[in-house]
Amino acid sequence: MESTLNFQLLDVSYEIVNNTPIINLWGRDLNNKKVLLIDTTFRPYFYLLLDKDSNSEKIKQEILSRSKTKSPIINIEEVNMSYIGRPAKAIKVTTTIPESVREYRETLSSIEGVKDALEADIRFSFRYTLDKNLYPMRWYKVNVKPLEKKTNYRVDEMYEINGEITEDENRVNVNPLDGLKIMAFDIEVYNPQRTPDPSKDPIILISIKFNDNNDTILLEAKGHDDSEIIHKFIELIRKEDPDIIIGYNQNKFDWPYLIERSKLYKIKLDVGRKVDSVPNPSVFGHYSIQGRLNVDLYDFAEELQEIKVKSLDEVADYLGVKPKDKRVNIDWWLIAQYWDDIEKRNTLKQYSIDDVESTLGLAYKFLPFGAQLSIISGLPMDQVVAASVAFRLEARLMREAKKKSELMPNRIERNIESYTGAVVLKPEPGIHENVAVLDFASMYPSIMVKYNVGPDTLLKDGDACKVRNKAPEVNHEFCADNPAFMRLVLERFLKWRSEIKKAMKLYKEGSSEYNLLNERQKAIKVLANASYGYLGWGAARWYCRSCAEAITAWGRDLISQSINFAKSIGLKVYYGDTDSIFVDNNKEKIEQVINWITKVLEFDIKIDKIYKRVFFTEAKKRYAGLLEDGKIDIVGFEAVRGDWSELAKEVQSNIAELILKTGNPKKAIEYVKAVIEDLKNGKIVLDKLIIWKTLTKEIEQYEAETPHAYAAKLMEKYGYKVTAGSKIGFVIIKGSGSISKKARPYFMVKESDIDTNYYIDKQIIPSALRILSYFGITEKDLKVGSKQPSLFDFLDSS
DNA sequence: ATCTATCGGGG
DNA sequence: GTGTACGATAGAT
Numbered sequence: 001m002e003s004t005l006n007f008q009l010l011d012v013s014y015e016i017v018n019n020t021p022i023i024n025l026w027g028r029d030l031n032n033k034k035v036l037l038i039d040t041t042f043r044p045y046f047y048l049l050l051d052k053d054s055n056s057e058k059i060k061q062e063i064l065s066r067s068k069t070k071s072p073i074i075n076i077e078e079v080n081m082s083y084i085g086r087p088a089k090a091i092k093v094t095t096t097i098p099e100s101v102r103e104y105r106e107t108l109s110s111i112e113g114v115k116d117a118l119e120a121d122i123r124f125s126f127r128y129t130l131d132k133n134l135y136p137m138r139w140y141k142v143n144v145k146p147l148e149k150k151t152n153y154r155v156d157e158m159y160e161i162n163g164e165i166t167e168d169e170n171r172v173n174v175n176p177l178d179g180l181k182i183m184a185f186d187i188e189v190y191n192p193q194r195t196p197d198p199s200k201d202p203i204i205l206i207s208i209k210f211n212d213n214n215d216t217i218l219l220e221a222k223g224h225d226d227s228e229i230i231h232k233f234i235e236l237i238r239k240e241d242p243d244i245i246i247g248y249n250q251n252k253f254d255w256p257y258l259i260e261r262s263k264l265y266k267i268k269l270d271v272g273r274k275v276d277s278v279p280n281p282s283v284f285g286h287y288s289i290q291g292r293l294n295v296d297l298y299d300f301a302e303e304l305q306e307i308k309v310k311s312l313d314e315v316a317d318y319l320g321v322k323p324k325d326k327r328v329n330i331d332w333w334l335i336a337q338y339w340d341d342i343e344k345r346n347t348l349k350q351y352s353i354d355d356v357e358s359t360l361g362l363a364y365k366f367l368p369f370g371a372q373l374s375i376i377s378g379l380p381m382d383q384v385v386a387a388s389v390a391f392r393l394e395a396r397l398m399r400e401a402k403k404k405s406e407l408m409p410n411r412i413e414r415n416i417e418s419y420t421g422a423v424v425l426k427p428e429p430g431i432h433e434n435v436a437v438l439d440f441a442s443m444y445p446s447i448m449v450k451y452n453v454g455p456d457t458l459l460k461d462g463d464a465c466k467v468r469n470k471a472p473e474v475n476h477e478f479c480a481d482n483p484a485f486m487r488l489v490l491e492r493f494l495k496w497r498s499e500i501k502k503a504m505k506l507y508k509e510g511s512s513e514y515n516l517l518n519e520r521q522k523a524i525k526v527l528a529n530a531s532y533g534y535l536g537w538g539a540a541r542w543y544c545r546s547c548a549e550a551i552t553a554w555g556r557d558l559i560s561q562s563i564n565f566a567k568s569i570g571l572k573v574y575y576g577d578t579d580s581i582f583v584d585n586n587k588e589k590i591e592q593v594i595n596w597i598t599k600v601l602e603f604d605i606k607i608d609k610i611y612k613r614v615f616f617t618e619a620k621k622r623y624a625g626l627l628e629d630g631k632i633d634i635v636g637f638e639a640v641r642g643d644w645s646e647l648a649k650e651v652q653s654n655i656a657e658l659i660l661k662t663g664n665p666k667k668a669i670e671y672v673k674a675v676i677e678d679l680k681n682g683k684i685v686l687d688k689l690i691i692w693k694t695l696t697k698e699i700e701q702y703e704a705e706t707p708h709a710y711a712a713k714l715m716e717k718y719g720y721k722v723t724a725g726s727k728i729g730f731v732i733i734k735g736s737g738s739i740s741k742k743a744r745p746y747f748m749v750k751e752s753d754i755d756t757n758y759y760i761d762k763q764i765i766p767s768a769l770r771i772l773s774y775f776g777i778t779e780k781d782l783k784v785g786s787k788q789p790s791l792f793d794f795l796d797s798s
Numbered sequence: 799a800t801c802t803a804t805c806g807g808g809g
Numbered sequence: 810g811t812g813t814a815c816g817a818t819a820g821a822t
Contacts, residue, residue: 013810014810015810016810044811046811098810098811099810099811100811101811102811105811119811120811121811121812122811122812123810123811123812124810124811125810126811127811186808187808187809188809189808189809190809191809194809195809196808196809201809247808248807248808249806249807249808250808251807252806252807252808253807253808253809254808254809257808257809280810281813282810282812282813283812283813283814284812284813284814285813285814286813296807298806298807298808301807302806302807310806310807311807311808312807312808332808332809333809335809336809386814387814388814388815391814411812539814638817638818641804641805641806641817641818642805642806642807643804643805643818643819693803693804693805694804694805696803696804697803702802702803703802703803704801704802704803704820704821704822705820705821706802706803706804706819706820706821707819707820708803708804709803738820738821739819739820739821740820740821762819
């Protein structure tokens with residue numbers, strides 16, 4: 001009855017049955033049947049690192065004597081591996097129950113002669129994919145034995161794994177998403193108190209859309225009763241059986257809310273492919289659903305550097321998925337009103353439909369990249385998108401370590417000490433015409449490869465080594481006798497990426513083959529570029545402060561030398577930051593600089609962009625420029641956040657629009673002055689002055705007197721209920737004392753009480769200057785009356 | 799200058 | 810589930 005099965009791995013989990021762990025591999029076969037493969041043979045293990053001169057026989061006896069019956073130690077084996085690049089003596093300890101590893105880690109590491117317990121902090125299901133070299137989203141082949149279908153799994157077929165799992169070489173370049181069923185969903189909740197409370201405020205709408213059906217499904221509550229739509233939602237997921245469930249910020253809102261509501265009705269949110277399993281909060285604040293990938297698209301949006309406000313409507317607008325002016329927009333605090341007003345209810349329904357359509361549209365943009373991140377890093381797609389770049393790289397490093405029989409260091413918490421960073425030149429303030437920006441290609445990874453940087457090659461006093469690379473300034477030395485672990489990984493990435501780029505040339509730009517490879521090379525680049533930051537990340541297993549310090553020192557040296565060379569041949573340098581230099585756009589001299597850097601320094605540098613005009617203030621890392629195609633580039637711009645007044649947010653978005661559309665900062669100044677006048681004349685409605693801030697703990701627990709805590713205390717005094725999680729809306733009123741003491745709940749205040757100076761100085765002006773300072777505009781220019789001749793006319797292109 | 803609290807996305 | 814982010818900023822002290 002044995003046969004070979006080709007399957008695509010989607011997710012991995014495990015369960016304990018009869019006191020033994022069973023690995024569950026969730027996937028689909030070539031006929032798109034949903035399959036569950038089980039492996040009953042895998043057991044948890046970890047290593048004990050021994051002192052060099054320890055008596056391993058004695059230690060082995062000690063280990064066995066500490067075996068517990070509820071999860072016995074079933075094997076111990078002395079192994080010769082390496083640790084941080086040096087030979088290491090270790091004992092591999094295998095037990096039965098994954099949860100017991102934590103306990104054994106403690107009890108066994110106290111044995112004399114045992115230096116440390118290693119690899120005891122790796123999640124069991126991840127350990128499986130690590131050891132079997134499995135990458136979610138890839139296709140595999142394996143010998144299997146069909147199992148009689150169990151009733152407690154919602155899959156088409158179940159198999160028991162019987163043999164080695166190998167990659168299906170014929171399906172390396174197929175689109176991993178082809179044929180997978182995707183479900184987008186979004187909930188709207190009733191929020192009469194503005195901050196919705198899941199213990200009393202119902203879910204009023206659930207909108208759902210699948211990738212294989214054009215119709216949008218809208219589940220509507222009966223008045224204020226949402227029990228029926230929750231049931232319908234669960235039934236729908238089970239009936240349609242999506243492989244991927246997507247939402248926008250559903251990990252922080254929709255799932256927790258749905259879970260609270262269903263608890264209230266004692267409904268089991270049984271939406272996974274394992275019967276009776278509910279969405280489970282897991283690593284990175286992510287919810288895992290058995291057998292399905294729950295992907296939060298907000299995680300992708302976070303990585304968009306080009307836009308600052310990452311709300312669903314903004315992101316969908318920016319990416320051309322759904323223009324803002326072609327959809328219904330409703331302020332969040334008005335949702336309850338729209339629901340209660342039967343005439344407005346249809347507008348709210350359309351709003352919900354627009355949201356879910358945007359969400360599915362974004363999935364088409366983002367998931368191809370997410371799938372490749374899984375293919376490269378080895379983390380399931382729902383986890384990899386939620387993880388930080390350093391964590392993604394680490395997942396891959398762990399696989400590489402496993403292949404090399406290198407013991408993995410533990411994840412520990414460190415207080416990281418800061419070190420000198422990159423060179424950032426003081427920009428030459430003012431307007432400069434025709435400026436070219438030269439960029440080093442992957443500067444930090446290149447430094448790591450060239451100088452063989454890594455924790456394993458870092459030399460300590462007295463270490464023997466023939467060829468040494470010494471970093472300038474900091475003087476850390478790295479041995480070049482053998483390749484560093486990090487270098488091997490990076491070189492593999494570089495080679496892989498250049499092969500992909502070569503293969504891409506065989507296809508038409510925009511074709512599905514081309515796009516797939518393009519997403520893959522992007523995923524590799526993301527991991528490679530995380531390498532420097534990884535070494536300086538406090539939680540990194542291969543943390544190496546000296547490495548990070550040396551890398552930036554080499555980087556500073558590199559850029560200073562380049563700048564000096566440019567100056568020596570008479571090329572004007574305006575500014576430099578980390579891995580880029582801004583120079584006069586003199587083609588001939590730039591070519592000389594590029595040649596010199598390539599030949600003498602042996603690094604790659606290229607022209608990244610050319611500004612027709614660029615404007616610098618004294619501030620580093622913040623400038624505005626006019627590109628050759630007429631676009632305005634504002635670099636380093638920080639948007640005001642949600643804890644600013646509506647007025648401040650409105651001022652900023654209007655200024656951004658004025659500048660990007662008219663290209664004239666003078667118009668923006670007039671606008672700001674007009675707003676200030678309006679405020680002084682009481683023409684701004686109070687609603688726009690409210691500042692919303694969340695209480696993160698109970699009011700008594702606040703030690704510091706913050707404005708929102710002060711306002712919350714006042715609310716409590718007047719009989720309102722405030723708890724952790726409440727959003728407090730306050731305004732600042734006239735008077736003396738600290739700002740906190742002048743904070744009042746917005747509904748207890750008249751417009752005439754408002755401290756207009758606070759709003760001018762702390763809200764309108766700072767918010768406006770976040771953009772206008774790039775154009776040389778100062779606070780003085782914005783105060784009514786002052787007439788400053790314009791430094792900033794430079795964008796009035798003639 | 800240092801410490802404490804909060805934001806983000808969602809509704 | 811062998812486990813829980815991060816970098817920036819305002820206001821108080």
